[in-house]
Amino acid sequence: MISVTDKKNCCGCTACVNACPVSCIKMERDSEGFLYPQVNTDLCINCGKCDKVCPLLNKTDLPFPEKAFILRNNDAQTVKTSTSGGAVSVFASKIISGGGVVFGGAFGKNYYVEHRRAETEEELKMFKSSKYVQCDPRDSFAEVKRELSSGRLVMFTGTPCQVAGLKSYLSKPFDNLFTVDFVCRAVPSPKAWDRYREFSEQKYGSKLSYACFREKTYGYHSSNMSLRFENGKKYLGNTHTDPYLKSFFDGMNIRPSCFDCAFRQAGRVSDLTVFDCWNITRYVPSVKDDDKGYTACFVQSKKGEEMLNKCSGDLTKYSADAELLVKHCGHMAVQNPKPHPKRAEFFEMLGENQPIDTIINKLSPVQTKHRVFDKLKPVLYRTGLLKLVK
Numbered sequence: 512m513i514s515v516t517d518k519k520n521c522c523g524c525t526a527c528v529n530a531c532p533v534s535c536i537k538m539e540r541d542s543e544g545f546l547y548p549q550v551n552t553d554l555c556i557n558c559g560k561c562d563k564v565c566p567l568l569n570k571t572d573l574p575f576p577e578k579a580f581i582l583r584n585n586d587a588q589t590v591k592t593s594t595s596g597g598a599v600s601v602f603a604s605k606i607i608s609g610g611g612v613v614f615g616g617a618f619g620k621n622y623y624v625e626h627r628r629a630e631t632e633e634e635l636k637m638f639k640s641s642k643y644v645q646c647d648p649r650d651s652f653a654e655v656k657r658e659l660s661s662g663r664l665v666m667f668t669g670t671p672c673q674v675a676g677l678k679s680y681l682s683k684p685f686d687n688l689f690t691v692d693f694v695c696r697a698v699p700s701p702k703a704w705d706r707y708r709e710f711s712e713q714k715y716g717s718k719l720s721y722a723c724f725r726e727k728t729y730g731y732h733s734s735n736m737s738l739r740f741e742n743g744k745k746y747l748g749n750t751h752t753d754p755y756l757k758s759f760f761d762g763m764n765i766r767p768s769c770f771d772c773a774f775r776q777a778g779r780v781s782d783l784t785v786f787d788c789w790n791i792t793r794y795v796p797s798v799k800d801d802d803k804g805y806t807a808c809f810v811q812s813k814k815g816e817e818m819l820n821k822c823s824g825d826l827t828k829y830s831a832d833a834e835l836l837v838k839h840c841g842h843m844a845v846q847n848p849k850p851h852p853k854r855a856e857f858f859e860m861l862g863e864n865q866p867i868d869t870i871i872n873k874l875s876p877v878q879t880k881h882r883v884f885d886k887l888k889p890v891l892y893r894t895g896l897l898k899l900v901k
């Protein structure tokens with residue numbers, strides 16, 4: 512029977528919940544806002560299926576990917592509204608045009624981040640761009656299985672642990688399943704995100720109408736948290752000044768299992784692994800980086816390679832050295848983030864309903880140089896000096 516005695520040993524993927532034949536496992540939120548399985552022992556029949564599908568209890572070492580590419584969606588507007596090169600949107604469109612269904616991380620009610628399904632090009636738009644919050648898979652694993660069993664083409668995108676959890680739950684390979692994961696620094700707490708949203712809505716006196724964690728307002732290399740409100744007000748903040756992003760990159764608001772991630776290796780069970788390519792010129796000297804963003808990609812399977820070939824009309828593709836990519840861009844594929852020494856205080860203060868900017872000002876204050884730089888950014892960007900300063 513699944514039992515989480517050390518929170519480092521559960522990534523919250525829901526494989527156990529879905530595998531339980533008597534539905535005696537439910538995901539429940541802990542005080543930090545992360546979901547963990549809770550077993551109703553009165554109903555449990557001790558079949559052991561939950562342990563069998565747990566991707567952390569059954570992890571495997573995978574070979575280092577042999578092939579890697581740097582990709583960009585040929586549609587400039589999609590690149591602008593995606594995290595890096597908008598490559599994931601091309602794969603998803605291919606699945607939709609083949610009559611398939613796509614599952615990915617999207618905003619639900621009150622900007623709650625959850626796995627949703629898309630069956631049209633219009634619906635696919637909700638997946639664009641990274642949401643730096645742990646995405647709730649809800650009942651997507653079971654839905655994926657139903658669709659696969661009916662013979663339909665299915666694409667699933669998620670964190671490495673979610674894709675590993677899904678595959679473990681499915682327990683057999685499906686030719687009609689295509690999976691994409693990403694190099695994942697870590698997943699922040701949905702409670703921290705919710706508190707940040709509430710704090711921002713209060714500060715700007717209006718409901719949130721748009722949120723993007725990586726808007727390319729000042730280019731790809733200076734992407735920002737961007738919020739817009741129903742009253743027309745706007746907010747932009749970067750990794751050094753925005754309290755939510757700061758708590759993410761400082762290692763405060765993230766899930767315990769991410770500090771010792773079982774899936775942190777370049778080889779994955781997915782078909783393709785995507786991540787940020789920060790400087791294409793390093794890998795493809797003939798291409799000058801235009802600060803719009805490129806997606807780096809590891810090919811993890813034959814199916815992944817076939818997908819890249821099928822998408823060649825919609826993607827610009829350069830081959831790259833996988834080891835070099837890990838070294839300079841995808842180091843989070845192999846290197847765990849460190850917990851902030853005041854992580855426990857962060858969650859304590861969050862539990863006391865203290866505003867997130869008060870918490871950050873106390874535990875990890877924004878440096879004056881970063882505040883000044885943030886204020887000067889629009890001018891530096893307009894005059895072309897931003898690149899030089901960075």
Ligand SMILES: Cc1cc2nc3c(=O)[nH]c(=O)nc-3n(C[C@H](O)[C@H](O)[C@H](O)COP(=O)(O)OP(=O)(O)OC[C@H]3O[C@@H](n4cnc5c(N)ncnc54)[C@H](O)[C@@H]3O)c2cc1C
Pocket residue numbers: 592593594595596597598599600614615616617624637638639640641642643644645646668669670693694695696697698699785786787788806807840841843
């Ligand atoms: C929590 C998180 C951490 C990341 N950490 C890193 C990192 O350390 N280094 C790095 O190089 N890249 C990281 N990435 C990946 C990177 O941000 C881009 O997603 C990647 O470069 C692909 O970009 P794209 O423009 O091709 O696609 P995008 O437009 O970014 O599409 C990405 C896909 O990811 C899905 N998605 C978005 N948010 C979530 C979520 N919270 N959970 C599950 N699925 C989601 C969407 O549904 C979409 O299908 C991270 C992404 C996330 C969500």
